[in-house]
Amino acid sequence: MLLRYRGGEGMLAWAFHRISGIAIWAFILLHIVDIWLVGANPTLYEDLLAIYASPIGRVLETLLGAALLYHALNGLRIIIMDFWPAMTRYHRQLWYASWVLFVVVGLPVAVQIMAPAFGLQPPFQFGM
Amino acid sequence: MTRITRSGSARPGGGGWELAVWYGMRLTGLGLFVTALAHYMITHFLSDPSSQDAAWISSRWGDVAWRTVDWLMLAFVTFHAFMGMRTVVQDYTHGALRTVLTMGLYAGMLVIFAMGTMVVATLPFPTP
Numbered sequence: 001m002l003l004r005y006r007g008g009e010g011m012l013a014w015a016f017h018r019i020s021g022i023a024i025w026a027f028i029l030l031h032i033v034d035i036w037l038v039g040a041n042p043t044l045y046e047d048l049l050a051i052y053a054s055p056i057g058r059v060l061e062t063l064l065g066a067a068l069l070y071h072a073l074n075g076l077r078i079i080i081m082d083f084w085p086a087m088t089r090y091h092r093q094l095w096y097a098s099w100v101l102f103v104v105v106g107l108p109v110a111v112q113i114m115a116p117a118f119g120l121q122p123p124f125q126f127g128m
Numbered sequence: 129m130t131r132i133t134r135s136g137s138a139r140p141g142g143g144g145w146e147l148a149v150w151y152g153m154r155l156t157g158l159g160l161f162v163t164a165l166a167h168y169m170i171t172h173f174l175s176d177p178s179s180q181d182a183a184w185i186s187s188r189w190g191d192v193a194w195r196t197v198d199w200l201m202l203a204f205v206t207f208h209a210f211m212g213m214r215t216v217v218q219d220y221t222h223g224a225l226r227t228v229l230t231m232g233l234y235a236g237m238l239v240i241f242a243m244g245t246m247v248v249a250t251l252p253f254p255t256p
Binding site for chain 2: 038046
């Protein structure tokens with residue numbers, strides 16, 4: 001439906017922004033509760049943490065990161081057009097530019113997160 | 129013909145609360161661009177959830193500066209996420225349902241902000 005409706009890039013940008021925003025909101029609810037548990041019930045927090053570190057947890061975290069990065073980059077695009085209206089003429093180019101950044105930044109992060117799920121060493125070692 | 133579309137919502141006229149919220153979404157958005165993306169990079173790229181047990185969080189929060197940054201991020205995200213959901217609710221509902229859901233979001237914003245503030249302010253410092 002999203003691809004057939006004649007809204008073009010601007011509408012897709014809006015739809016992705018909304019979907020990613022709702023997903024991030026849902027995660028924020030979970031995340032504040034799990035961090036709250038560190039004080040209230042550390043054992044339960046660490047049980048939850050095992051899910052985060054599991055292969056399925058890693059897939060969900062990668063999707064979360066994708067939602068976060070898209071929402072952040074497209075949000076910046078919105079702010080640019082809000083405060084510099086002439087740029088609205090180039091809203092499509094701005095959207096494509098945000099996808100270039102999305103791939104360049106997102107790909108190494110996704111590989112880093114997903115590697116342990118395949119029994120591999122994460123490619124970057126920071127010792128943290 | 130150039131089609132002009134808009135990803136965000138138009139700036140409300142007339143000043144007042146709704147204009148303040150509009151600016152608030154953009155200011156907290158910029159704040160989250162820095163704090164939330166950095167937070168994700170620290171917890172998923174530089175480090176990994178498999179090592180982030182209660183002791184890891186406690187040592188990270190052994191520094192008051194990190195507690196301050198994280199609390200600031202909490203303030204940004206509770207406003208941004210719940211006011212964003214308010215926009216979604218106002219787009220798809222009306223009448224009594226809209227009032228109930230909006231009030232629910234305001235209440236949820238308070239609860240989540242309180243839980244986050246509680247843990248970041250009261251989690252004991254690590255014992256050396």
